[in-house]
Amino acid sequence: MPEPSPDLLFKALADPSRRALFERLCQHGEQTVGALTAGAGISQPAVSKHLGILKRAGLVQGRGAGRQTHYSAQQRALAPLVDWTGRMNRFWEARFDDLENLLKRMDQ
Amino acid sequence: MPEPSPDLLFKALADPSRRALFERLCQHGEQTVGALTAGAGISQPAVSKHLGILKRAGLVQGRGAGRQTHYSAQQRALAPLVDWTGRMNRFWEARFDDLENLLKRMDQ
């Protein structure tokens, strides 16, 4: 399974219902579709569709057990997001350093 | 200026064109709308609309100067995103600790 594109990640997390599902799985661990539907405020098919999207983004994993499917969070999948924010900050710091150097040079 | 909701943040970053604009501003600092449009592959009005959305999410700031507007990144706005990922990971670690504790207790 190749690392899913960051675009899928951002898109998956852009929807509040999906974030709520993911948060819940992060907090309370493995849950069946039924359990997730109970607290979601949307229909079971909607939940299934959201779980499908989270899965394609690598954020979630499904384990079939009898007639129910247990889903769990895969927080490793958040790594690209952390990398990205880190990269943005490093860009900024780099520019800040440049400014600092410039000022130092101007000081002389 | 109240901290914009995390939902606006996620939504703003969900679009590749907007991420590209933000990344560019992070890397190369302040840019005019014209300069941004040049490398964006979309029309100027599209760029303006995206900048508007980034602005409402707090990710970007516009400085009017004559007939052009200079935009710059506000990477502080990424803080809620970092917080969120951190929170998800802490949830996970907490559950991991619980499991560890359980195993320890079972050992006795």
Next chain:
DNA sequence: GACATTCATAACCATCTGGTTATGAGATAG
């Protein structure tokens, strides 16, 4: 075997979204 439960998929629909072109307001140049 007959029935019930759990989930995924299909079909559908209203709304949102990301793009376009057209236009206009404000600033600068001649």
Next chain:
DNA sequence: CTATCTCATAACCAGATGGTTATGAATGTC
């Protein structure tokens, strides 16, 4: 003053998105 340049906004459109109900496949229960 007129013409030009830069950007924002309006109006519009095709396609994506998030929800719904209906259905069916697989599993478990009696």
